[in-house]
């Protein structure tokens with residue numbers, strides 16, 4: 125596979141579509157809306173998905189078509205029974221042929237590699253495609269259920285088990301960090317530290333247990349020393365109060381250096397009715413105490429499992445809230461409003477979404493602010509590996525003058541079984557994103573037609 129062969133020499137036209145907002149793109153409250161948007165540069169011709177090498181393109185077409193169809197649920201059930209199977213015929217852990225087939229298909233599409241060498245190659249492939257960098261997470265997640273702790277064990281044996289899970293998580297996370305270079309992101313899921321973390325997070329403890337605290341300090345020290353960044357994933361609501369408190373403590377400690385910007389980013393889930401207020405509170409705290417906020421903004425992946433009444437009633441409301449937060453931050457305003465000249469903290473925003481509309485609005489507003497010399501904040505955008513390539517590739521290769529946000533791809537690494545377990549969990553969490561997958565499938569079919577017809 126040589127992505128360079130198909131890499132477009134010029135920025136794609138979609139970049140300019142992404143950068144040119146429709147007149148309705150920004151809400152009427154945005155001062156930016158009243159300023160004429162700069163006309164797009166001469167439009168180059170290369171469609172974004174043409175950058176995908178043939179093999180990756182065909183795999184993408186196949187998987188996205190399945191994911192967007194009624195076959196999705198039966199396929200997930202089959203995959204789950206294979207991954208959980210003890211049968212020598214079906215289990216990827218026991219049958220090398222099954223392992224090979226899954227590796228060359230599902231795994232290669234969604235995952236970065238089983239070891240350092242493979243991951244580094246995938247990271248390089250991403251850079252060759254024009255991505256600014258990657259976010260990398262370890263697919264192995266410790267057993268995160270408190271009820272899995274054997275209650276018949278002695279207190280010492282139980283503690284030993286809890287500590288072992290934290291240590292394994294820390295080692296895996298530090299190993300993941302070593303595969304990354306400067307400017308790339310490490311993804312950390314706190315419940316991954318095992319039952320001790322789950323217990324403390326679900327109790328709402330505002331500080332982590334000492335062993336987890338030490339592990340987090342070691343991880344963040346290493347991240348800062350390497351010039352990378354770390355983001356803390358958002359999880360189910362039961363954990364989120366404590367995750368926010370732990371993340372704020374980390375931001376307070378590691379986001380002091382003005383020159384380098386925030387090392388730690390916390391994740392905010394725009395589908396939560398409380399998200400705007402939470403973010404507003406953290407921004408005010410950052411301003412008051414003099415540290416920088418790292419904001420990774422998602423819509424939220426746990427709608428099927430969480431208290432529904434705490435989530436916006438409709439998708440449209442979630443979308444509106446997401447775009448409102450993006451717009452507020454980029455224009456350096458508190459999302460709950462306030463005086464226009466209020467001091468605003470140093471903020472870095474990562475727009476983590478497959479929604480082309482939201483991403484396009486964010487990019488357009490950012491570029492508009494930069495081109496017109498208006499105050500803004502650093503913005504980056506990113507999507508998961510194997511997902512929404514038409515959105516990601518539509519923006520890569522943008523202006524090198526810093527007026528276009530950097531585009532990242534979020535990767536997971538680990539053994540075939542670890543990654544398949546991880547993918548199955550993510551597929552269940554993300555079932556509500558099916559409409560988006562249909563958009564990607566449509567874009568891929570358009571690209572298939574373009575390649576078949578031999579269009580340029």
Ligand SMILES: Cc1cc2nc3c(=O)[nH]c(=O)nc-3n(C[C@H](O)[C@H](O)[C@H](O)COP(=O)(O)OP(=O)(O)OC[C@H]3O[C@@H](n4cnc5c(N)ncnc54)[C@H](O)[C@@H]3O)c2cc1C
Nearest residue numbers: 357358422423424425438439442476477478479534557560
């Ligand atoms: C790089 C990256 C990192 C991520 N990290 C996290 C993370 O740390 N924590 C996390 O929770 N998620 C995370 N996600 C997943 C994310 O929260 C979304 O589930 C997923 O990206 C789909 O949302 P979208 O913005 O891509 O767009 P869309 O596909 O347009 O939106 C789908 C989302 O809209 C919301 N929604 C759907 N139906 C309704 C409804 N009826 N009412 C209200 N809201 C509705 C849900 O949040 C749903 O996931 C991440 C996603 C990406 C791309």
